[in-house]
Every structure is written in C-alpha cells, then in structure tokens.
Amino acid sequence: MMSPVEFFRTLPKKECPECGQHMDEQAESYLMECDRCLAKRDE
Secondary structure (H helix, E strand, O other), X not given: OOOHHHHHHOOOOOEOOOOOXXXXXXXXXXXXXXXXXXXXXXX
C-alpha cells in the first residue's frame, strides 16, 4: 500500500483548463484557472 505522502508526490501538476499553463498549487486555494486567465476574465 502506498503512503499518503508518496501518493501526493506522484500526482500530476495542476494545469489551467483555459491556457494549459502549469500552476503552483496552494493548500487554501480551490481556483481552477491561473492568475493570468482570472485577470483576463475580470476585464
């Protein structure tokens, strides 16, 4: 059985569905889009 730490280390990087850019995940963030795409949407 895989340890929880190893499980989370092997997950693929989070990717923005709008532009495909890899995102740095933050534990408290539930956003799906990157900062650049979110800024475009607010304009």
